[in-house]
Amino acid sequence: MSTTTLIEPHGGALCELIVPEAERETLKEKALTLPSLTLTPRQLCDIELLLNGGFSPLRGFLNRADYERVVEEMRLQSGVLWPMPITLDVSADVARTLNPGDEVALRDQTGLLLAVMQVEDVWKPDKEREARLVFGTTSTEHPAVAYLMHEAGEYYVGGTLKGVQLPVHYDFKELRHTPAQLRAEFERRGWERIVAFQTRNPMHRAHKELTDRAAEEVGGHLLIHPVVGMTKPGDIDYYTRVRCYRKLLKYYPEGRAMLSLLPLAMRMGGPREAVWHAIIRKNYGCTHLIIGRDHAGPGKDSSGKPFYGPYDAQELVQQYQEELGIGVVPFKLMVYLPDQDTYKPIDEVKEGERTLSISGTELRRRLAEGEEIPEWFSYPEVVAELRRTHPPRHQQGFTVFFTGLSGSGKSTIANALMTRLLELTGRPVTLLDGDVVRTHLSKGLGFSREDRSINVRRIGYVASEITKHRGIAICAPIAPYEADRQYNRQLISSFGGYIEVFVDTPLEVCEQRDVKGLYAKARAGIIKGFTGIDDPYEPPSNPEIVCRTTEETVEQCVEKILAYLYQEGYLKKEENNA
Missing domain, CATH: 3.40.50.300 (P-loop containing nucleotide triphosphate hydrolases)
Structure with missing residues (x-):
């Protein structure tokens, strides 16, 4: 992989940041004399998607000018749509050692060199302003705000990256595709219209029905593209979820669906995050994205008030759909009709029709208490996998x-x-x-x-x-x-x-x-x-x-x-x- 220039925002060529092989050896030698930063788990997710082109058109962690405009207007300084600040946060002690023009080696927790960063800016952000404008709240009950206020370093460092290698993964290696690899796989399969399904939870019958309908609606194929980076605290671990997705695949018609993993650190940012997800899926070669109810939302606060409206995410993505260059497949809540043994979107249910549904909270309660999970809700293999790692x-x-x-x-x-x-x-x-x-x-x-x-x-x-x-x-x-x-x-x-x-x-x-x-x-x-x-x-x-x-x-x-x-x-x- 090598650094390339985008032909158009989120389209055409990918902005991959791994330098040519000959230059990598030079960078490794140079890095021995540079100060090093050990990246946090969230920063590791971010740098992987920067280096592999998943965050195209970004060429590194945002500098101050890009950061300010992203926070205020959801745009980079160039005017390109970008809704989420991708920042390298550091402590005050580290910030004092860095100046514009410096180079710093970015390493994983084992010391493996991933990239060298050319520092452009070091600054102390107004985190309360960032929380209010990006996430719509300053409440630390929102997981991204809690991270911002309590976990992230006091200062941000912005600058371009020269990549040496991607973070190393030893699990599910055959399911980890870069954007370029996934585009090539779609071409190999002859897939031209691909709808992506974003998920951080196990999939059950309602999800299967929803994704089947989405693929049929676009006249194409389905990419199940679950997040395996950081999700909401308390979510089911991704190892369990991936095993569940594999069990589910056999229920799709032959050749309709494939599974690939996305190493994304979610912010649970609701509408802005939905726009971000659309950009990422376009970079991965998808033509459509399913946007469901409360897409990428963290749910409710302790008073029971939702952080975002149920369809705010759909509305914001549709507002920018033409600029994004990716189709939106909006879906409402799917419910089960026991008298017909079928699923329908809730807005298609006729008056008097009996419906059943089980929320994520109710599912977790049933697992925790060892209660039955009905077959109308999920598949036996999926339930068995969940019970294996989530006993009563x-x-x-x-x-x-x-x-x-x-x-x-x-x-x-x-x-x-x-x-x-x-x-x-x-x-x-x-x-x-x-x-x-x-x-x-x-x-x-x-x-x-x-x-x-x-x-x-x-x-x-x-x-x-x-x-x-x-x-x-x-x-x-x-x-x-x-x-x-x-x-x-x-x-x-x-x-x-x-x-x-x-x-x-x-x-x-x-x-x-x-x-x-x-x-x-x-x-x-x-x-x-x-x-x-x-x-x-x-x-x-x-x-x-x-x-x-x-x-x-x-x-x-x-x-x-x-x-x-x-x-x-x-x-x-x-x-x-x-």
């Missing part, structure tokens, strides 16, 4: 994560809970207490804000591994910062249960209980940055359980937690053999 909740691992001030009673309740779980279940239980973790896992870390965050996230990582392997983890750090607790919630929830317990004990009571004299030392200025005195404690925004140790005994707190675990299905009564 009482067979999953889970984490109970305590948070509260020093002296609030976290450790006492956590220890009592551990002994009760060992008594009741016979399952492996691991207690990750703050002091113990500091001794064994986080030795050498101090008590700066950064070190505290690292400590809490290390605890979250260990708990996620325990949860993944279907054990029980109990964590009892202070965990003063909401961002760290949300990070752990997202990480652990992808593998099993996460139950946050806020031990809500007033500061004055914690000081009275202080057997170590830490509060007194903090009041005297001997200890600096002590939580609750001269460093803030941010109370949880939405804990599953609140324990008030001035009103409840340790035993009452433990029984409250156990009752929740039984109620939510993490424990079953028959586990108690007494």
